[in-house]
Amino acid sequence: MRDIMSEKEEKKSVMRPAAQRRETQGQDAWKPAASRQHLFLAEQRKLRTRYVWLVPVGFLALLLLWTLASVRNFDDMDLATGYQYFLYSMSTMNSIFMPVMLSVVASHLCDMEIKGNTLKLLYTLERPGRFYDIKYLFELKYLIIFSAGETLGLILLGKAAGFTEPIRPDMFAEHFIAMTAVGAVILSIQHMLSLVSDNQILPLIVGIAGGFLGLFSMFFPAEVNRLILWGYFGIFSVAGVDWQRTTDETIYMSYQPLPAGSFIGFLIAGALIYLIGKWIFLRKEV
Amino acid sequence: MEHIITTDSLTKRYGKKYVVKNLDLFVPTGSIYGFLGPNGAGKSTTMKMLLGLAKPTGGEIRIFGAQLEEKNRLKILKHTGSLIESPAHYGHLSGRENLQIICTLKGIPETEIDSVLKTVRMENQQDKKVKNYSLGMKQRLGLAAALLGRPRLLLLDEPTNGLDPAGIQEMRELICSLPERFGMTVLVSSHLLSEIDQMATHVGIINQGELLFQDSLASLHQHSRTRIRIRTTDDGRAYRILTRAELPVRQNTESGELLLDSAEDAKVLRCGRILSDYDIGLLRLEEQQMSLEDIFLKLTGKKVSL
Numbered sequence: 001m002r003d004i005m006s007e008k009e010e011k012k013s014v015m016r017p018a019a020q021r022r023e024t025q026g027q028d029a030w031k032p033a034a035s036r037q038h039l040f041l042a043e044q045r046k047l048r049t050r051y052v053w054l055v056p057v058g059f060l061a062l063l064l065l066w067t068l069a070s071v072r073n074f075d076d077m078d079l080a081t082g083y084q085y086f087l088y089s090m091s092t093m094n095s096i097f098m099p100v101m102l103s104v105v106a107s108h109l110c111d112m113e114i115k116g117n118t119l120k121l122l123y124t125l126e127r128p129g130r131f132y133d134i135k136y137l138f139e140l141k142y143l144i145i146f147s148a149g150e151t152l153g154l155i156l157l158g159k160a161a162g163f164t165e166p167i168r169p170d171m172f173a174e175h176f177i178a179m180t181a182v183g184a185v186i187l188s189i190q191h192m193l194s195l196v197s198d199n200q201i202l203p204l205i206v207g208i209a210g211g212f213l214g215l216f217s218m219f220f221p222a223e224v225n226r227l228i229l230w231g232y233f234g235i236f237s238v239a240g241v242d243w244q245r246t247t248d249e250t251i252y253m254s255y256q257p258l259p260a261g262s263f264i265g266f267l268i269a270g271a272l273i274y275l276i277g278k279w280i281f282l283r284k285e286v
Numbered sequence: 287m288e289h290i291i292t293t294d295s296l297t298k299r300y301g302k303k304y305v306v307k308n309l310d311l312f313v314p315t316g317s318i319y320g321f322l323g324p325n326g327a328g329k330s331t332t333m334k335m336l337l338g339l340a341k342p343t344g345g346e347i348r349i350f351g352a353q354l355e356e357k358n359r360l361k362i363l364k365h366t367g368s369l370i371e372s373p374a375h376y377g378h379l380s381g382r383e384n385l386q387i388i389c390t391l392k393g394i395p396e397t398e399i400d401s402v403l404k405t406v407r408m409e410n411q412q413d414k415k416v417k418n419y420s421l422g423m424k425q426r427l428g429l430a431a432a433l434l435g436r437p438r439l440l441l442l443d444e445p446t447n448g449l450d451p452a453g454i455q456e457m458r459e460l461i462c463s464l465p466e467r468f469g470m471t472v473l474v475s476s477h478l479l480s481e482i483d484q485m486a487t488h489v490g491i492i493n494q495g496e497l498l499f500q501d502s503l504a505s506l507h508q509h510s511r512t513r514i515r516i517r518t519t520d521d522g523r524a525y526r527i528l529t530r531a532e533l534p535v536r537q538n539t540e541s542g543e544l545l546l547d548s549a550e551d552a553k554v555l556r557c558g559r560i561l562s563d564y565d566i567g568l569l570r571l572e573e574q575q576m577s578l579e580d581i582f583l584k585l586t587g588k589k590v591s592l
Binding site: 035038039041042045046048049050112115116117118119120121122123124125126127285286 | 334337338339340341360363366368370371372373374375376377378379383386387388390391392393431
């Protein structure tokens with residue numbers, strides 16, 4: 001031990017700056033382990049035989065069938081406001097189904113890393129932060145498939161059901177943007193929970209509980225509703241019921257464009273939630 | 287470069303508890319460095335710090351001559367393979383598909399896969415799903431993943447853990463062959479002294495986060511000094527007389543036997559003459575070598591697993 005200690009001291013004194021520079025220059029010539037393109041490709045390869053796309057497609061099929069069932073009893077007046085009804089009811093259904101769907105997707109993608117104990121290996125090949133981001137983007141892909149499928153599905157269902165109401169592309173675009181944005185923020189929570197939990201039960205419970213909370217929050221006073229993240233599917237619904245005019249016989253519906261100020265505020269808060277989640281994840285040593 | 291890894295006062299503390307304390311490691315290039323210590327000694331934490339998986343509380347690490355920092359960590363680790371604790375794997379994919387992912391992440395051609403599979407003798411199991419692998423197979427797959435890209439440095443944390451005797455033997459042979467076949471330096475940790483004894487060229491012994499010994503294995507063997515065990519007709523009197531004669535003698539408190547801490551001919555001869563002069567009968571005179579286990583026990587104060 002003593003010999004080695006003296007050897008170390010000797011080495012320190014003999015090491016010349018020029019030699020150090022040469023070594024450092026040699027290091028700089030090395031390329032980093034993995035490019036972004038490689039990371040995406042690797043993530044894609046991990047999903048082989050996982051069939052994750054079945055989750056959003058399954059949930060989407062369930063929601064659209066449910067919506068289709070409600071169309072059967074539509075009269076002429078309902079057909080004239082059919083798309084407004086679709087957008088309203090889909091926002092409500094999203095509040096309960098989308099958090100569950102997102103928790104399953106996030107769990108599916110993250111659990112393979114936890115079960116396979118892969119983080120220790122991956123962190124020697126890529127930056128933990130980048131791993132976190134790319135995994136999230138992959139989950140986001142399924143959310144976008146779901147939201148786009150839902151928006152397109154509603155238009156096609158309306159056409160098939162013979163809705164007389166003209167299609168408002170702006171409202172459908174806003175619906176797509178709003179549902180995707182709220183879903184993306186919820187997904188960031190599910191993503192963080194799935195990556196830090198050894199057991200995926202917790203994230204799944206949070207997903208289910210969040211769904212119910214979001215649904216019930218629609219009946220809470222507006223101030224309380226705003227505090228519940230899962231309730232924003234309802235808050236940002238682009239169609240609403242005019243409860244003042246609605247009677248037992250007739251439901252009065254109307255379009256309500258996205259409130260730009262609130263929506264931007266929500267996006268900023270969402271980005272903050274994502275960054276906090278990432279910070280929590282990065283603090284955890286593997 | 288003489289040393290591929292050097293650490294200077296490397297420290298890791300959780301709260302007030304030191305897991306690794308002022309560690310000065312020197313891993314010679316081209317060696318198989320056995321990092322030995324009982325469970326919980328700080329081996330895994332040290333290896334994690336060497337890979338940048340755990341952040342040191344103090345000290346510095348140099349690998350390939352460059353100081354390991356967050357900004358150059360991946361550049362340095364590109365030339366490093368590792369197997370830390372249990373092997374990483376995607377159970378739903380085959381062994382080959384797992385290696386393809388590593389190739390993609392390392393940015394190396396997949397043509398290397400066949401070669402590493404051959405090295406770890408897993409050509410026949412490559413298409414089987416990893417969830418159906420035994421632990422030994424998973425360990426070998428983990429080693430294959432670490433070998434991808436022909437790294438200059440390999441860090442293996444308890445690679446034989448959980449393997450059956452045949453698997454241990456196979457893994458050991460594999461590790462021993464790496465420096466010669468591929469010019470790699472291997473840092474391998476274990477709590478099994480016998481294992482390190484059979485694999486390593488250099489050894490570092492750690493206990494409670496502190497490095498107790500570090501040198502070549504041959505040097506560790508030199509510590510196993512020979513001593514002479516003496517039994518006489520009156521051990522108590524013999525001890526007093528020999529001590530008075532300033533001979534390096536000790537008495538075992540339990541058995542009463544005497545131990546002469548030297549095997550020098552002159553001292554043994556003097557010892558015999560003195561006993562004879564005082565008319566004490568010599569019953570036994572045995573040469574005794576301190577085993578590695580004894581050294582380990584002496585250094586760590588813990589019984590070693592064998």
